[in-house]
Amino acid sequence: MGRITINDVAKEASVSKSTVSQFLNNRYEYMSEETRGKIAKAIEKLNYQPNIVARSLKQKSTKTIGVIVANIVHTFSTHIINQLEMHFHEQGFNIMVCNAGDEPKREREHIEMLIAKQVDGIIAFPTGGNIDLYKRLYESRFPIVFIDRKIDSLPIPSVLLDNLLASSMAVDAFVKKGYKQIAIITNSIDQPITPRIERLAGFKEALEKQGLPITEQHIKAVPVDEVQETIEMLMKDIKPDAILAANDRVLIELLRYVRKKGLKIPQDLGVIGIDEVPYASFFEPPISTIEQPADQIALQASTILVKQISNQYESNSQSIYRFDPLLNERQSY
Amino acid sequence: MGRITINDVAKEASVSKSTVSQFLNNRYEYMSEETRGKIAKAIEKLNYQPNIVARSLKQKSTKTIGVIVANIVHTFSTHIINQLEMHFHEQGFNIMVCNAGDEPKREREHIEMLIAKQVDGIIAFPTGGNIDLYKRLYESRFPIVFIDRKIDSLPIPSVLLDNLLASSMAVDAFVKKGYKQIAIITNSIDQPITPRIERLAGFKEALEKQGLPITEQHIKAVPVDEVQETIEMLMKDIKPDAILAANDRVLIELLRYVRKKGLKIPQDLGVIGIDEVPYASFFEPPISTIEQPADQIALQASTILVKQISNQYESNSQSIYRFDPLLNERQSY
DNA sequence: TTGTAAGCGTTATCAT
DNA sequence: ATGATAACGCTTACAA
Numbered sequence: 001m002g003r004i005t006i007n008d009v010a011k012e013a014s015v016s017k018s019t020v021s022q023f024l025n026n027r028y029e030y031m032s033e034e035t036r037g038k039i040a041k042a043i044e045k046l047n048y049q050p051n052i053v054a055r056s057l058k059q060k061s062t063k064t065i066g067v068i069v070a071n072i073v074h075t076f077s078t079h080i081i082n083q084l085e086m087h088f089h090e091q092g093f094n095i096m097v098c099n100a101g102d103e104p105k106r107e108r109e110h111i112e113m114l115i116a117k118q119v120d121g122i123i124a125f126p127t128g129g130n131i132d133l134y135k136r137l138y139e140s141r142f143p144i145v146f147i148d149r150k151i152d153s154l155p156i157p158s159v160l161l162d163n164l165l166a167s168s169m170a171v172d173a174f175v176k177k178g179y180k181q182i183a184i185i186t187n188s189i190d191q192p193i194t195p196r197i198e199r200l201a202g203f204k205e206a207l208e209k210q211g212l213p214i215t216e217q218h219i220k221a222v223p224v225d226e227v228q229e230t231i232e233m234l235m236k237d238i239k240p241d242a243i244l245a246a247n248d249r250v251l252i253e254l255l256r257y258v259r260k261k262g263l264k265i266p267q268d269l270g271v272i273g274i275d276e277v278p279y280a281s282f283f284e285p286p287i288s289t290i291e292q293p294a295d296q297i298a299l300q301a302s303t304i305l306v307k308q309i310s311n312q313y314e315s316n317s318q319s320i321y322r323f324d325p326l327l328n329e330r331q332s333y
Numbered sequence: 334m335g336r337i338t339i340n341d342v343a344k345e346a347s348v349s350k351s352t353v354s355q356f357l358n359n360r361y362e363y364m365s366e367e368t369r370g371k372i373a374k375a376i377e378k379l380n381y382q383p384n385i386v387a388r389s390l391k392q393k394s395t396k397t398i399g400v401i402v403a404n405i406v407h408t409f410s411t412h413i414i415n416q417l418e419m420h421f422h423e424q425g426f427n428i429m430v431c432n433a434g435d436e437p438k439r440e441r442e443h444i445e446m447l448i449a450k451q452v453d454g455i456i457a458f459p460t461g462g463n464i465d466l467y468k469r470l471y472e473s474r475f476p477i478v479f480i481d482r483k484i485d486s487l488p489i490p491s492v493l494l495d496n497l498l499a500s501s502m503a504v505d506a507f508v509k510k511g512y513k514q515i516a517i518i519t520n521s522i523d524q525p526i527t528p529r530i531e532r533l534a535g536f537k538e539a540l541e542k543q544g545l546p547i548t549e550q551h552i553k554a555v556p557v558d559e560v561q562e563t564i565e566m567l568m569k570d571i572k573p574d575a576i577l578a579a580n581d582r583v584l585i586e587l588l589r590y591v592r593k594k595g596l597k598i599p600q601d602l603g604v605i606g607i608d609e610v611p612y613a614s615f616f617e618p619p620i621s622t623i624e625q626p627a628d629q630i631a632l633q634a635s636t637i638l639v640k641q642i643s644n645q646y647e648s649n650s651q652s653i654y655r656f657d658p659l660l661n662e663r664q665s666y
Numbered sequence: 667t668t669g670t671a672a673g674c675g676t677t678a679t680c681a682t
Numbered sequence: 683a684t685g686a687t688a689a690c691g692c693t694t695a696c697a698a
Contacts, residue, residue: 003473005691016669021693030667047469052449053389054691057674062386064429064450072415081414082405085432094429094446096397099418113427116385117397136380140336252611259615278585279612282592338675349685354677363683387675390690670697675690682685 004046012042024050056118064094065305066114068107070125070148070193072099075248076275076292077125080147083298084123091306093120102189104129115142121305125149128191143308145301149194150320157313159301159321163195166290166325167202168209170244170272173288175210177333179242179270181218182207183234185254186246188221196221199246199274227253228260235261242270242333248277251287270333274325286330293323337379345375357383389451397427398638399447401440403458403481403526405432408581409608409625410458413480416631417456424639426453435522437462448475454638458482461524476641478634482527483653490646492634492654496528499623499658500535501542503577503605506621508543510666512575512603514551515540516567518587519579521554529554532579532607560586561593568594575603575666581610584620603666607658619663626656 006024010017015035022031023039042048056062065088069077081097088095096114100107104127111133114122121143126134131151137144138156150158167184174182184203186196200219207214217238222230227250234240245251251273258265265271265285273280276291300321307313339357343350348368355364356372375381389395398421402410414430421428429447433440437460444466447455454476459467464484470477471489483491500517507515517536519529533552540547550571555563560583567573578584584606591598598604598618606613609624633654640646 006693007691017692018670018694019668022668025693032667035668049445049449051390051451051691052446053386053395053451054674055693056386057384057390057676057691058693060674062450072418078411081430082432085405085430089431094431094450096427097414097418097430098422098427099415112382113385116382117395117427118384118386252615255612255615259617259619277612279588279610279616282585282588283612284592284617286592340675350675351677351686352684355684358677365683368684384675387690388677390675390692391677393690668698670695672693672695674692677689679688680686682683 004048005051006048008046009039009042009048012046013038015039060118061120062118063092064096064117064119066098066110066117066119066122066124067095068098068100068110068114068122068124070100070107070127071102072097073249074275075277076148076294079294080298083295084302087299087302088306091302093306100125100127102127102191104191108133111137120309121145123147123301123305126151128193143305145305145308147297147301155315155319157301157304157308157319157321159297159304160194160323161292161297162322162324163198164202164205166274166292167199167244168206169325169327170274170290171203171206171210173272173327173329174242174244174270174333175212177266177270179333180212181238181240182212182242182244182270183218183220183238183240184244184246185220185222185227185230185234185250187224187227187250196246203244224249224253228257231257240269242272245271245273248273248275251275251277251289255283255287266331266333272333276328280328280330283332285332287332288330289328291326291328293326297323337381338384339381341379342372342375342381345379346371348372393451394453395451396425397429397450397452399431399443399450399452399455399457400428401431401433401443401447401455401457403433403440403460404435405430406582407608408610409481409627412627413631416628417635420632420635421639424635426639433458433460435460435524437524441466444470453642454478456480456634456638459484460522461526476638478638478641480630480634488648488652490634490637490641490652490654492630492637493527493656494625494630495655495657496531497535497538499607499625500532500577501539502658502660503607503623504536504539504543506605506660506662507575507577507603507666508545510599510603512666513545514571514573515545515575515577515603516551516553516571516573517577517579518553518555518560518563518567518583520557520560520583529579536577557582557586561590564590573602575605578604578606581606581608584608584610584622588616588620599664599666605666609661613661613663616665618665620665621663622661624659624661626659629656 006017010020098110107127125148146158220230245254272288274290276289280287339350343353431443440460441463458481479491553563578587605621607623609622613620
């Protein structure tokens with residue numbers, strides 16, 4: 001098994017290997033019932049499996065897609081991977097999953113490896129580094145779609161959340177309930193990451209629109225492992241009455257802190273998290289979240305990529321695809 | 334980019350392609366400083382990337398591993414995938430992730446596709462179907478490692494939790510606190526799945542050892558979407574004072590039910606879940622879990638697979654690798 | 667309707 | 683120290 005080739009089948013069926021190849025590719029048009037049967041029997045008997053590597057070399061298509069996530073620890077990444085696996089599988093593709101761990105260097109290595117392995121396309125959550133590389137790929141018309149982030153200088157199709165709206169939905173929700181001292185916490189990374197930047201910008205904008213004062217003290221961007229101490233400072237300092245957790249990781253830290261201090265949500269602190277989390281609905285109290293429509297995002301991205309691969313994609317169309325967040329109103333604010 | 338081959342490099346550097354190949358494979362031994370420089374420059378200039386598909390065809394190694402999970406919805410699967418990606422990446426392999434969705438048919442298609450794509454090895458959470466296929470692979474000495482499940486008739490290395498111990502740890506913990514009416518709920522699938530069977534068996538055994546009566550009414554195996562109604566019946570029926578959720582999906586349903594009914598944990602109901610969940614530590618109350626050492630399991634599995642691939646694996650050694658669960662004692666019982 | 671032969675981009679063997 | 687040449691297993695004109 002695996003060892004046996006089209007030649008063995010040809011011999012077994014006493015036909016030429018090109019005939020077998022025809023058979024394999026379902027080109028029965030000019031094939032006699034008899035040969036067809038012989039070949040089928042030979043394949044069955046030898047338990048033949050075509051070598052797709054050889055086929056790929058010839059056809060210049062591997063039917064595999066590279067997926068590079070910025071950081072696999074986010075539930076969003078995982079969710080997207082699951083959905084991509086499903087959609088691409090339906091389209092006859094396998095996916096190679098790579099994790100950049102927020103490091104541009106690892107991202108670059110992954111991209112180069114994927115290209116070397118001749119994947120038919122790449123879906124990436126770009127770290128923000130490697131713009132040059134993506135530029136080269138774009139210029140050579142290599143199929144790429146970005147998810148979650150975009151690179152402003154490149155018209156690569158990017159499928160992402162309307163982050164400004166996400167933040168403002170949260171702020172508006174808070175304000176409606178009477179919260180006045182609203183803070184936002186996001187985890188920082190070296191690179192300027194689209195969702196972080198946009199969520200921060202949206203937050204400021206929304207506060208402004210609501211006529212609330214904006215101070216830098218209400219806006220914190222720190223590494224995940226510093227989130228707790230940051231909240232601690234925040235609580236001592238400006239005493240916010242509501243906090244927006246900019247993603248699922250931050251939300252966890254926030255909830256840990258709340259429990260550690262015995263705070264009551266929403267009485268002592270209003271909480272909203274961006275990114276839906278599995279426990280939100282049965283938490284005490286249920287946590288309100290701003291959900292990214294990950295399913296739609298993954299579907300859109302895979303659809304565009306498949307179109308690019310089959311040259312069906314109109315590159316003159318818009319390159320940014322925004323999806324509206326969904327507010328899951330629960331009882332945490 | 335991608336379009337240019339070793340021939341182009343050879344021409345650019347005015348050497349033969351075999352020399353370039355030597356260079357690419359770091360066989361500098363008999364190579365003059367000069368040619369080395371020329372080739373390096375040409376590669377740089379042309380931005381050459383070797384075609385690994387062609388290399389794979391020749392070398393019969395793709396440096397990629399197929400990973401087939403039974404069902405990607407479990408946090409355990411996701412956790413394992415993340416760890417495998419990391420370990421294999423360190424060893425120079427990429428992973429192709431496939432989801433069988435608990436369907437043997439899909440599993441079979443995935444295996445066949447992976448074999449056709451000439452992966453160097455497979456890590457699988459076998460659904461329980463396709464024993465024949467695995468048998469063939471095993472007999473042809475194809476590198477495979479199972480995670481989470483085993484197939485009794487096949488000596489394929491299998492890395493999994495000591496499920497008996499996991500159940501008994503839970504039962505013992507419950508008993509120690511005075512619980513008497515202990516039930517277990519697992520989600521059923523058609524096939525006889527190792528962890529389910531073993532956790533159920535371990536549960537019965539532990540009850541026996543504790544001198545508690547065993548009735549089939551305390552043991553429920555139903556599809557996830559029927560878990561809630563099953564608990565409902567259970568509560569009306571035998572009124573358990575403690576429930577062991579056999580995995581993370583069941584735990585979620587259980588917690589949903591508890592919240593819906595306004596039950597108090599642990600006063601009204603003791604709860605332990607097998608599988609660690611992200612929210613366990615800051616839930617109200619913190620949920621006790623029996624954690625699978627996913628990191629160790631993934632490491633062990635990848636290590637064995639890599640050994641098999643490089644013929645370093647002693648197949649006469651044991652084929653079942655058990656890992657001890659870890660009880661995270663929190664306040665839910 | 668089926669077979670021959672070239673070619674995909676490498677690596678590997680063997681000359682030179 | 684470097685180059686010709688034959689594989690690797692398949693597809694695809696083109697011949698027959």
